[in-house]
Amino acid sequence: MAEIVYGSEIAKKIKAKLAAKMQALKQEGKRLPKLCVVLVGNHPASLSYVTGKEKACREIGMENDLIRLPQDISEKALLDFIQKLNVDDAVDGILVQLPLPAHIDEHKVLFAIDPAKDVDGFHPISLGKLMLQEDTFISCTPKGIMRILEEIGYDDLSGKKAVVVGRSNIVGKPVAQLLMNKHATVTVCHSRTKNVEEIAAQADILIAAIGKPRYIHASWVKEGAVVIDVGINRDENNKLCGDVDFEAVKEKAAYITPVPKGVGPMTIAMLLENTLEAYEKKEG
Ligand code: NDP
Numbered sequence: 436m437a438e439i440v441y442g443s444e445i446a447k448k449i450k451a452k453l454a455a456k457m458q459a460l461k462q463e464g465k466r467l468p469k470l471c472v473v474l475v476g477n478h479p480a481s482l483s484y485v486t487g488k489e490k491a492c493r494e495i496g497m498e499n500d501l502i503r504l505p506q507d508i509s510e511k512a513l514l515d516f517i518q519k520l521n522v523d524d525a526v527d528g529i530l531v532q533l534p535l536p537a538h539i540d541e542h543k544v545l546f547a548i549d550p551a552k553d554v555d556g557f558h559p560i561s562l563g564k565l566m567l568q569e570d571t572f573i574s575c576t577p578k579g580i581m582r583i584l585e586e587i588g589y590d591d592l593s594g595k596k597a598v599v600v601g602r603s604n605i606v607g608k609p610v611a612q613l614l615m616n617k618h619a620t621v622t623v624c625h626s627r628t629k630n631v632e633e634i635a636a637q638a639d640i641l642i643a644a645i646g647k648p649r650y651i652h653a654s655w656v657k658e659g660a661v662v663i664d665v666g667i668n669r670d671e672n673n674k675l676c677g678d679v680d681f682e683a684v685k686e687k688a689a690y691i692t693p694v695p696k697g698v699g700p701m702t703i704a705m706l707l708e709n710t711l712e713a714y715e716k717k718e719g
Pocket residue numbers: 576600601602603604605606607624625626627628631644645646647665666667668698699700702
C-alpha cells in the first residue's frame with residue numbers, strides 16, 4: 436500500500452516560509468515582491484486557475500495584480516501591454532495565463548516577457564538555460580514535481596529509471612530534462628508511442644501528464660514505484676480526478692500523489708517561490 440504524498444501539505448510549509456519572508460520584508464520597510472497575472476478573455480478553467488494564484492498571493496502577503504483583458508484584444512495591444520509590465524519596476528513576475536485566443540500567437544507573447552520576470556519559465560531563454568543546467572526560472576509544475584520527489588528522499592536519481600507519459604512544453608519535456616539533470620535514465624512516451632504500458636511498467640518513477648481520466652492502470656505500474664499524477668480531469672460523474680487509476684495503483688506503488696491535493700498546489704507554491712526569486716535577483 437502506497438504512502439500518499441500530499442503536495443498540498445508540502446505546499447503549505449513552503450507558503451508558510453514565504454509568508455514569513457514577506458513579513459520580514461514589510462518590517463524592514465522594503466518594497467514587497469509583486470506578481471502580475473494577465474488573463475485574456477473568460478475561459479472558465481483559466482479564470483479558476485488565476486483566481487487560485489491570486490488567492491495564494493494574498494495568503495502569503497505578496498503583492499499581486501490580476502489584469503483582465505478582452506477576448507478580442509489584438510496581438511499588438513497585448514504585446515504592448517506586456518512591454519509596459521516589463522519596464523515597470525514594481526513588477527517582479529509576469530504570468531500570461533494560457534491558452535490564449537486563437538488569433539494571438541502564443542509563442543510571440545511568451546517570447547515578449549522579459550526573461551528576468553519569466554516566473555512561469557516558458558520563455559525560450561528559460562527553457563534553454565534549463566537544458567544547459569544554468570540558473571533560471573524553472574516552470575512551476577515540473578519544479579513542483581521535483582520538489583515532491585526531494586521530499587520523499589528521491590533527490591539523487593542515479594540508477595533510477597523514470598518514465599514520463601506526455602511531452603508537452605509545459606510539463607512533459609521540462610520534467611524529463613529535470614529528471615535527467617538529477618541523473619535518472621528517462622524515457623518520454625506520447626500518443627505515438629507503442630507499448631506505453633510495457634515501458635511504464637519498468638519505471639521506478641512514473642510521471643503521468645496526459646490529460647485522460649484514470650488512464651494509467653495498475654498493470655502499467657511496477658511494484659514499489661513512485662507515481663506522480665499531474666493530470667487534472669473530470670470523470671463521467673464530473674468528479675475531479677487524475678490520469679492515474681488512483682485506487683488500484685495505490686495498492687502497488689510505494690508513493691503516489693492524489694488528485695486533487697497533489698501536484699496542483701505545488702504548482703502554485705512554485706510560482707510564488709519563483710516570484711520571490713525574481714524579486715531577490717532584482718533587488719540584489
Ligand atoms: P497536453 O495536452 O499539452 O499534452 C498531453 C500529452 O499527453 C501529449 O504529449 C500527448 O501526446 C500525450 N498523450 C495523449 N494521449 C496519450 C496516450 N494515450 N498515451 C500516451 N501519451 C498520450 O497536456 P499538458 O501537458 O498541458 O497537461 C497534461 C495534464 O496535466 C492535463 O490534465 C492538465 O490539465 C494537467 N496539468 C496539471 C497541472 C497541475 O498543476 N497539476 C499543470 C499543467 C497541466 P502527443 O504529444 O503525441 O499529442
